[in-house]
Amino acid sequence: MHHDVPSRATTPEPAPVAARAPAERRRQITLGVRDSFSAGLGIFPLGIALGLLIMQAGLPWWLAPALSLAAFAGSLELLLVGMMATVTPLAAVALTVLVVNFRHVFYAFSFPLHLVRHPVAKAYAVYAMIDEAYAVNASLPEAERSAPRLLAMQIACETYWVGGGLVGVALGAALPAPVKGLEFALCALFTVLTLDAFRSRSELPSVLLAGAGAALALVLTPSLAMFTALLMFVGLLLVRHTLTTRRPAQETTDA
Template sequence: MRQDVPTLMTAPAPAPVRATRHPQIAAGVRDSFSAGLGIFPLGIALGLLMLQAGLPWWLTPALSLATFAGSLELLLVGMIATVTPLAAVAMTVLVVNFRHVFYAFSFPLHLVKNPLAKAYAVYAMIDEAYAVNASLPAAERSAPRLLAMQIACQSYWVGGGLVGVAIGAALPAPVKGLEFALCALFTVLTLDAFRSRREIPSALLAGASVAVALVLTPGVALFTALLLFVALLLARHALAVRWSAAEAADA
């Protein structure tokens, strides 16, 4: 009597990592386009300001690669040109970039496993990258997509700075009003993030934090507003947890 020999079921071979990584990288580059529309002109403004301040042209790409912080770099141009004391520069860096501490609470650094890649993700965690990532659904986020978006953003910044240096060298007179480019970029990113999330309570809390900070501590309004906003968000979260527990107990 013939007995059937059981056949071993072999699992299908997994898809190559590279095949799934390329679409994610392409998606990350596409994600950067909206921020790039503001980052590239802002880089041009940095290059122009650098030359108008009488600083060497090579300082623009060097600063963009070493620091990569748009608002801080624009402030550093004037500080370097006027030889500001190091203590004042350090305090300015702390106040301006202190907001990045709060970005780490919700920025998906856990997706990046490679130590070097994670170090770069921390280094390139700028406002624009945070805003673009915040507008993405959590299910669509990945390490290749995040890193591709950050690398593209830095490319726009460094490239814009070099273009600004070239334009500044060709212009016969200085250009005024370039400082407003940073404020305009942040406004656009805020509106874009609000349209994608529709977080009206958070927007109201942020507005209230800024208003109180401008009244109480106008000299360090940004620093105070960030601390107050975080405190309000924590209080809101605690109330939401308490309400959820109370509804579960009543059910």
């Protein structure tokens, strides 16, 4: 009696890990660029405003890309244009840099720099840790974060900023008359962000605490209002965090 030997089902062998790594890296880079699109909607127009301000202030056009590459801090660069145009003392410039970028110290506590292992890449991740990059990364689940995705998003954001500045320079050179109101571009941006925070009930206490800190700073130290307001806001947030975490613990103990 003849028995046919059943043939084994051929299943495709999984690709080696080394072969899958480049494809996964490309996928993460694509996701990072895609993550940057929402932030780019705000970064690119502000970059245009920076370029226009530089041209209207009578400063050289190359200052737009130079500032964007040297500092990469939108709010600071917009402030520096006015300070350069009025020849502000270096000590005041240094203090402004400290006050405006002081918030980045707190960003570093929760920004996933540990994912980036290469020293040069890690240095760039610290350098490009802007507000938009922090916000976009914070919205991602922890399992979906990776170094290629993070770096691709940051590089894309800087591309929007530098490109917007160059477009603004070109527009400023082509326009026959200066555009009025550009100096309020940054103020308008933060006003919109504040209004968005008011719409969220969960963020209303934070907005009220920020307003209280700003009001106290204007009364106590009007010449250093921004720096004092930031310190007060951080202190008030720490107090709020302590009270909100202690309350559930007390309720659990009472129960």
